[in-house]
Amino acid sequence: MTTADIHALTGAYALDAVSGTERMEFERHLAECESCAQEVRELRETAAQLAIAAAATPPPELRNRVLDQIRTVRQLPPETSVVPLRRRSFGQRLTGVAAAVFLVVAGGLGVVVVRQNQKLDDVNAQASQMLQVLLADDAQILTMKNPSGGTMNVAVSRSHDQMLVLSDDLASPPNGKTYQAWTLDAAGTARSAGVFVPSNGTVSLAVSDFSDASKVAVTVEPGGGSKAPTTKPVMSGDLPTA
Amino acid sequence: MEERVVMGERARRLRAARSEPVNEVGAELLQRVARGDEAAFGQLYDLLVGPVFGLVRRVVRDPAQSEEVVQEVMVELWRSAAKYSPERGSAMTWAMTLAHRRAVDRVRSAQAAADRDDVIGRRDAGRPFDEVSEQVTTRLEQEQVRRCLQTLTDLQRESVQLAYYGGRTYREVGELLNTPLGTIKTRLRDGLIRLRDCLGVA
Numbered sequence: 001m002t003t004a005d006i007h008a009l010t011g012a013y014a015l016d017a018v019s020g021t022e023r024m025e026f027e028r029h030l031a032e033c034e035s036c037a038q039e040v041r042e043l044r045e046t047a048a049q050l051a052i053a054a055a056a057t058p059p060p061e062l063r064n065r066v067l068d069q070i071r072t073v074r075q076l077p078p079e080t081s082v083v084p085l086r087r088r089s090f091g092q093r094l095t096g097v098a099a100a101v102f103l104v105v106a107g108g109l110g111v112v113v114v115r116q117n118q119k120l121d122d123v124n125a126q127a128s129q130m131l132q133v134l135l136a137d138d139a140q141i142l143t144m145k146n147p148s149g150g151t152m153n154v155a156v157s158r159s160h161d162q163m164l165v166l167s168d169d170l171a172s173p174p175n176g177k178t179y180q181a182w183t184l185d186a187a188g189t190a191r192s193a194g195v196f197v198p199s200n201g202t203v204s205l206a207v208s209d210f211s212d213a214s215k216v217a218v219t220v221e222p223g224g225g226s227k228a229p230t231t232k233p234v235m236s237g238d239l240p241t242a
Numbered sequence: 243m244e245e246r247v248v249m250g251e252r253a254r255r256l257r258a259a260r261s262e263p264v265n266e267v268g269a270e271l272l273q274r275v276a277r278g279d280e281a282a283f284g285q286l287y288d289l290l291v292g293p294v295f296g297l298v299r300r301v302v303r304d305p306a307q308s309e310e311v312v313q314e315v316m317v318e319l320w321r322s323a324a325k326y327s328p329e330r331g332s333a334m335t336w337a338m339t340l341a342h343r344r345a346v347d348r349v350r351s352a353q354a355a356a357d358r359d360d361v362i363g364r365r366d367a368g369r370p371f372d373e374v375s376e377q378v379t380t381r382l383e384q385e386q387v388r389r390c391l392q393t394l395t396d397l398q399r400e401s402v403q404l405a406y407y408g409g410r411t412y413r414e415v416g417e418l419l420n421t422p423l424g425t426i427k428t429r430l431r432d433g434l435i436r437l438r439d440c441l442g443v444a
Contacts (some may be wrong), residue, residue: 008424011431012412016346019406019413041331043431046438048293048338054386056296058312063287066313070283070320078276078324174259 002130009031010036014043017079031131049087130206133162142216144235146170150201156239163216163239165205170198173220180221181205183213183239190217195225214239268333269326276324290334291316294341299344301409311348315341346409390440398433401426419442 006029012018013026030037126202133139144152149171154162164168165181173179179192193207210216217236219229268289274282294315299308319337326336391399397419404415416426 005424005427007429008431011429011434012427014434015402015405015430016342017410017412017415017430019411035378042438043338043387043434043442044441045331045335045341046434046441048335048435048439049383049387049443051293051297051338051403052334053384054296054300054407055292055384058291058295059309062295062309062312063284063291066316067280067284068286069317070280074323075276075278075320092380096437121359170270174326206296216278 007033007036010039010043025231036229046052054233055218063138075191078184082158082232130164133160133164135155136160138160138240140240142217142237142239144237146218146235148234150198151204152218152235154237156216158211161208163207164211165193165196165203165207165216165218167198169201170203171201172198177220177224178225178235179203180219180225180229181212182217182219183207183209184215185212186214186219192225192227195221210239214241216227259377263376268337269328272326274338276326278444283294286319287316290319290337292394293338295335295337297341297407298345300407301342302348307348311317311344311366312341313345313414318333318344342409351407351431386441394433394436395429397421397425398436401429401431403438405430 004134005027008188009022009026013023018026018179024230030040030184065089133155136159138159139155139157149167150167152165152167152170155166155230156162163183170179178195178197180195182190183193191210191213193210194205196203196205215236215238217229217233219226219231219233221230254424268286271282271286271289275286283400291312295308295312298311298315299305302308302311318340326333330336331339354420365436369397391403394402399416401421402414402419404410405412412426413423415421415430416423419426421429
């Protein structure tokens with residue numbers, strides 16, 4: 001798709017009249033095109049007026065159903081930082097390994113989008129969180145080889161306190177076992193950063209709250225994970241210093 | 243030149259008169275909702291449910307499924323209220339963007355599409371769509387949107403309505419209107435831009 005083609009998509013995008021892949025492609029373009037982002041904001045405000053014009057009275061009992069349901073739903077925390085994506089050219093930031101990681105992310109998300117259409121908003125939130133890490137000034141990428149197959153990329157940003165553990169070709173753990181990621185502080189104390197099992201090789205795990213950690217490691221653990229590592233790490237790497 | 247400036251100013255004032263009270267109230271309510279204020283959520287529900295329900299029903303059509311989607315959308319507003327930031331747009335737009343996305347997600351899954359086609363014109367037969375909310379501001383806005391829609395070319399208006407109210411992709415719109423895709427993309431964009439300028443959305 002040429003730039004002009006992509007730009008013409010602002011209207012279709014603001015109306016959700018694009019396919020899942022086009023949406024992702026266009027959102028990548030939005031991150032580097034401030035005028036497109038501004039236009040999309042305005043066209044969305046305009047589309048919202050179309051919704052207002054369609055206003056109708058819902059069944060009254062719906063209100064109680066909703067109010068009952070929210071009492072059982074935990075609210076998401078606020079976003080603590082917002083990266084000014086548009087100040088910086090996307091190309092400048094995404095070089096070498098970072099670009100490879102980005103493709104992994106996009107590919108992984110593609111799979112998710114196809115499988116779970118309903119969860120698009122969550123996926124979008126996840127994608128923007130990933131972009132924030134990858135575009136951070138202090139973003140660094142560690143690449144670790146898995147002895148039983150595949151490569152794992154870890155994108156780390158200290159300033160965002162975010163780490164993304166990503167792969168698109170990771171071998172599955174033995175039956176009944178799971179991978180578990182750990183962060184280790186200078187004294188070697190391990191803290192669990194989450195368990196994961198690749199789906200078709202794809203892994204994307206977001207880790208935060210690791211300011212004390214100096215290393216990241218992955219072990220194979222019994223299903224469900226362990227409180228502390230019970231095996232030697234299959235992969236490990238040094239985190240960039242703060 | 244002089245005239246353009248004046249017109250721009252008038253559009254801005256119109257817009258100020260139209261949306262800002264609602265948006266300010268919406269943004270303030272969302273802030274309280276983000277802190278877990280259930281009473282504020284009740285007010286937010288009353289503010290938004292008319293447009294959300296009307297929009298979702300236009301797209302989804304099936305009454306039972308529409309209600310499910312509206313419920314999903316309202317609960318999602320509760321869940322993610324803390325993610326809302328006024329710099330990215332008004333509370334109303336945020337909610338309508340979510341509602342529209344959820345509605346099209348629902349109808350684009352193949353099974354739902356089949357169900358929908360099956361019930362079109364049966365359960366809905368004879369039921370007027372525009373049981374509008376009684377709020378005066380809403381009625382004024384509806385009038386203005388209808389008037390502005392008339393300023394679009396036929397192809398622009400049909401494309402925008404099929405995409406937004408019909409939940410169609412631009413490819414589907416192209417097929418329905420026997421028009422090349424490039425033309426449809428342009429018409430959607432030009433149509434929305436014309437609508438934006440007519441409504442004075444800045």
